[in-house]
Amino acid sequence: MDLFLYNPTYQVWICTGPYYRYAVSPLTLLAHLRTRHWSHPTVATPALCQAVLTQMLQRPWVDPSQGPCPQPSAGDPPVPGLPVYQGHGCPHCPYICRCQRFFTSRAGSHFFEVTCAAQPSPLALSATPQTPAERIRAHVNQALQEREAAVELANSQVPSLSAHPTKVSPWLELTRWPEYLRGQDLTAVALLGNLPDPAQEPLLALFSASVERLIQQAYQTIRSGQINEFDQVQINTFFREPGVWNWPIQIHLRPKTYHQYCQVWQWLICFAYHSTQADQPIQLRHQLNTAQLAALDQMEEYGRQFLALCAKGPESQPAFEAASPIPQGSGALGAPLLAPLAARGSAEPLGPPVLPASPSLSPREEKAQNQLDQACLALSIALLDHTLKGDLFESTLVAFLAVLGVDPARQTFREPYSYTSYLSGLVKMAQMLVALQAVHLTKAGAVSYPADALDEMREHFLLYGVHAPFGWITRLHTYRKKIQNSTTSLGYIYWSDDEQMLSYKDLRLSMQGLR
Structure with a gap:
């Protein structure tokens, strides 16, 4: 050992x-x-x-x-x-x-x-005669110790913000990630949102599978017209009044894109659970509010009920043991209600990945699973509906954005161009889950039409500039678009060895042709 x-x-x-x-x-x-x-x-x-x-x-x-x-x-x-x-x-x-x-x-x-044993003072040591070999060995050892100390200090430090704006990335000044994560082990912080291993964390594997089912339900809900055209346009804009040429929310994405976007929301749920455990050695300063705590407690309660029921009945197995197109143990139960659309002229279907066939569940197991999904949806909405009037990083979602910005391989933070897909995934999943919540509230009789619930939720936490995590997401997204329009990613523009050919993506321009 x-x-x-x-x-x-x-x-x-x-x-x-x-x-x-x-x-x-x-x-x-x-x-x-x-x-x-x-x-x-x-x-x-x-x-x-x-x-x-x-x-x-x-x-x-x-x-x-x-x-x-x-x-x-x-x-x-x-x-x-x-x-x-x-x-x-x-x-x-x-x-x-x-x-x-x-x-x-x-x-x-x-x-x-x-009580440490008495050691000779440096003066006493220096007074002791040394041979030339001993002096050389002492100098080498001192140099090695100083170098190891410098390397250890450099590896353990989080990049800090300087008082001079010209010496630091404007992106990091905006996000304030170095300040928030100062003193933390970046590798350990990045692991807080990792997807679970079903053998070690079966409860979290159930949570991940629940997110998959919710995204499938949201896709089928929007596709079947339960959210009408006007509401689809409303939910697809960050502003209170949509423009004339705004389009409805785009849900017909490639399965691979859905997998990536869904995985981001699974990371968020895992982060909310991992970071709030009593034995968690990494202490960040975000806090769950009352609604979030209640929803997370319900998820844990219904998840444990489902696991207990599965353990009693050998004929039914937990969802995460079935084969799933989503790796890292995040399997799922249930099948899509409608067959996914096929792209015109392409054999690849559009829509979320097809979930594996569901094992036969007893009525009690099915009830516990449905309650788990409802609690997971409630937690997702509660994470979005977090009023921010003090420290931004009190929000679990804002803290997750910082953790998502950590690049553990390079021990630093991601640049805006490599952070784009995470923001896009969070925005798309948030919009779809809000649409699903509006339909659920309508079926429960809380509102007359989904539009009523959508308007209220959008005004409260789903618009540009609101005091909520989504307002912070849109601000980062706006900055990213500004950077994208003024710079190009590495590898897009380069010159040939003889400096006579300029390449931009698939475009080739020769100096002879430009003359």
């Missing part, structure tokens, strides 16, 4: 990673492996992570949430594997304390004093 060091005296497992070096509890181990050591070969799969947990549980292991942990006594030496914090001094006397702690947050995170 090269990732952890066991201390039998205090019954704790201590992470030996160069950037961590703190104790982990049994409840947080899997999350720690998933977010901190996801690239390590010994924990590359959920099965290997579970095997590590099983092996570590074979020894006595203290859980700080269940009771106090054993603490070193005054005068004890430092605990191996934990960093020693030096310089904690008394403000009234020269006394300086050296201390450690087992856990970085919550229970067990308080400091305790340790």
